Amino acid sequence: MDDVIIVGGSFAGLAAALNLGRARRQVTIVDTGLPRNRYASNAHGLLGHDGKPPSEILAEARAQLAPYETVRFLKARAASASGGADDFAILTDDGETLRARRLLLSYGIADQFPDIEGFAECWGKSVIHCPYCHGFEYAGQSWGLVYSTPMSLHAPLLYSDWTDKVTLFTDGNDIPEAERSKLDKRGVKLVEGKVISIQHEGGQLSSVTTADGAVTMLDALFAHPRIRPSADLHTQLGLETVETPFGIAVQVDDKQKTSRNGIYAAGDLVSPMHSLTIAIYTGAMAGVNAQQSMLV
Ligand SMILES: Cc1cc2nc3c(=O)[nH]c(=O)nc-3n(C[C@H](O)[C@H](O)[C@H](O)COP(=O)(O)OP(=O)(O)OC[C@H]3O[C@@H](n4cnc5c(N)ncnc54)[C@H](O)[C@@H]3O)c2cc1C
Incomplete structure (x- = not known):
């Protein structure tokens, strides 16, 4: 069993994984490889990376995570989620069942053109x-x-x-x-x-x-299209949501904790402000708080 399964391995999810990996926690990141800003040839406003293609920033982040042996990256879609604190299950659409003590949802949002x-x-x-x-x-x-x-x-x-x-x-x-x-x-x-x-x-x-x-x-x-979460695991898990001017967001507290014990969320999925800096910040905080919640 993993300590944490991260669903969505982009800016928020990888920031969470980096902090968990550095704390030597066992992590599986499940990701479909479709970050929201994939339509833009360059990303701006991210300190140290201004003007780089989004795919290059993410590839660099994944390469820096590779030496952390407790972090595993799985290219798959998380299709369903169940269970509770200390025993969550994620079923991927390849039919693999993953288990972990904590869940971290960072699967972002989709723009409705x-x-x-x-x-x-x-x-x-x-x-x-x-x-x-x-x-x-x-x-x-x-x-x-x-x-x-x-x-x-x-x-x-x-x-x-x-x-x-x-x-x-x-x-x-x-x-x-x-x-x-x-x-x-x-x-x-x-x-x-x-x-x-x-x-x-x-x-x-x-x-x-x-x-x-x-x-x-x-x-x-x-233009500001309506948005919707990129997956429905938060609904399957019965998490509280909040209305934003453009669609719903998963509700979190100041520790990135959702309405259910053991489940954390980060990135565009939780924030009405959508930016790489905020996704990375909330992802890092979700990772640290998930880790600290497992200390006895
Ligand atoms: C066109 C455009 C340009 C932008 N340009 C900028 C910019 O220049 N600077 C800036 O600061 N911000 C920019 N943004 C905002 C920025 O892209 C987002 O704030 C950021 O991508 C949010 O990161 P995230 O990790 O929360 O979500 P995302 O980056 O959207 O990542 C979500 C990840 O979850 C994966 N996923 C989804 N569902 C599942 C599932 N069921 N199972 C497994 N994986 C799943 C996706 O494939 C994806 O990899 C832009 C946004 C858009 C739309």
Whole structure:
């Protein structure tokens, strides 16, 4: 039996594994190899790794884990989870049953692409979600934003450190008059109607078309798709969740402990703030707290 099974071996899961391996704990990491930022050619904002391809950062992390003999990496999907503290079971879709005293869930989230032609092809390239991650590369250029929640109305103020050329696509939502005049004072252009397609070449967009046929020229489009956890083990295990503006997250306390004894969670799966730095921090904390929970 392992001390800990980690489901999801990307930024959060590998940070947990590193701390557990250094504490000489027996760990199995189960991973399908599909990190959320795989669409982006470069990752930004991670100290020491700024501008590197995400796959390179993860390969380096896995290589640094390799000498820790108590850590095993298994390329498989965790299909089901059961049991309780000191005797959890994970069944992989290869039919292997793994057992451990603790579970650590770091399987991330999946973005639900809207029904906009060209969206998927541009995602992570010129359709982006976070100015801190990819805004610098488009500084001073023409940005668009697809309205998703009332938070979208505050985004142009945030974006002003990068550009003052912002178009807000209402995407069929009603924007109150008071908010329209605030946006107008800020110089934000408003385009009404549903966004139906993005014109692009190899993922690099040039314009956005709305239902009335209007075409808006742009360099980058910001969008915040709905999200959902990448697996349903938290549901199988009956864990509490919380609502975030874009979908649910697994509920954890300040030790990354979920609502059930012996189960820890980390990364995008638990945080409304999605970044590599936060995923690594929460992963490391989950690993340390899982380890400390086994001390007698
Ligand atoms: C397009 C894009 C670009 C981004 N760029 C940046 C950036 O430049 N800088 C930045 O700080 N942040 C960026 N982010 C955010 C960043 O990608 C996430 O915050 C980070 O990947 C979260 O790490 P994680 O370990 O929680 O989840 P993930 O990296 O998504 O990893 C989850 C892992 O779990 C695995 N998995 C899922 N289900 C199962 C299962 N059932 N069994 C086994 N394994 C499973 C997956 O294959 C994956 O390897 C970007 C996000 C997107 C969408």
